[in-house]
Amino acid sequence: MTEQQARPIDPLTPVLSADWGEKRSWTLPVYETGGGYRAARRALAEMTPEQVVGEVKDSGLRGRGGAGFPTGMKWGFIPQDNPNPKYLVVNADESEPGTCKDTPLMMASPHLLVEGVILASYAIRAHHAFIYVRGEILQVVRRLQQAVREAYDAGHLGRDIHGSGYDLDVVVHAGAGAYICGEETALLDSLEGRRGQPRLRPPFPAVAGLYASPTVINNVESIASVPGIIRNGAEWFASMGTEKSKGHVLYSLSGHVTNPGQFEAPLGITLRELIDMAGGIREGHELKFWTPGGSSTPILTAEHLDVPLDYEAVGAAGSMLGTRALQVFDETTSVVRAVLRWTEFYKHESCGKCTPCREGTWWLVQTLKRLEAGQGEEGDIEKLVDLCDNILGRSFCALGDGATSPITSAVEHFREEFEAGMHTPAWELFPYRASTVFTPEVATA
Structure with a gap:
């Protein structure tokens, strides 16, 4: 056996989390040093909105907020012949029990999200975008506001961005901490100043969303994945993951493991692998049950340790991948x-x-x-x-x-x-x- 064969392959793929360990990673200079805003500059200078949508479609990116709907297809639903303004709304109201992926991403790399907002807004021809943040995480709200200010000052937002003729304004809006506002139509009602309650559909948000205008609503991680796709290409993104579940994602591992935390890996990794990277189940205990996508997904057991964590395999096992909030419980826990x-x-x-x-x-x-x-x-x-x-x-x-x-x-x-x-x-x-x-x-x- 050669040295290369003997060396274990690290299944982690730090893309969204690549800068989390950098000093002052949330600032504009640090983000630009690592290639930040290059994708936005390229798209505005060299690509049409249709080409951006096509690149995201080709990448196979699916919504990271739980539903797993193809992101590029969602963008394509926006009727461009509608005379009303188009809006992009980022759902940053993370509140599913066990889920903690968007919050550290926005804390450590807020400019990654802002750049993704620019690309997504340009793709759907929106000139106004809103980031709806859970108001209880005040430090995240302030960090996003700071990042947006820096982006305006650097010319990444505002009028005639980098001489492209494209205008975009971004608003960071703090919600009031209601779990129901994580549902996209309840979020829209809240954003409009009404009580957050889900709407009857149809009409769907793509046709009549915010202010009765065509609207795309995407999760933080979905939008933050777009700059990497535009910068590195659809094939690069599609090379990770499985046949139908492409790309890299953040897994939130919590509960009875030695070292809980965030693990960024391709779709298709197993819980067994993630637990091993987290130091195993706490000493002297064994796995009893776990949730693959937060507390609103059917629980699985130790029999499912080797189920690939992608949309299809988890669904076939009788659950849903959801937000990939892996809550792990050992034999001491009462179900x-x-x-x-x-x-x-x-x-x-x-x-x-x-x-x-x-x-x-x-x-x-x-x-x-x-x-x-x-x-x-x-x-x-x-x-x-x-x-x-x-x-x-x-x-x-x-x-x-x-x-x-x-x-x-x-x-x-x-x-x-x-x-x-x-x-x-x-x-x-x-x-x-x-x-x-x-x-x-x-x-x-």
């Missing part, structure tokens, strides 16, 4: 407790517009509380499944569906724990102190 805490979150964050979601999540919490306390009643498990069935697919947005996913999958994989809830409290079967990720001293402080 009933975990599912209850997630359901309490969705009950609290439901906007109340849809009766199945508003009322159904309340009843789910009541039933799960009984089971956690060991006071379950005959038929409670069937009631849970029936409630989920009556919520699924009967709401304006995916919040209701997301609330049911962890419950039905948990019952499927760990029904015995729910049955134990008929007579034994979950805290006796799984002492909660044992599952804390903190030391016992911190946990009791």
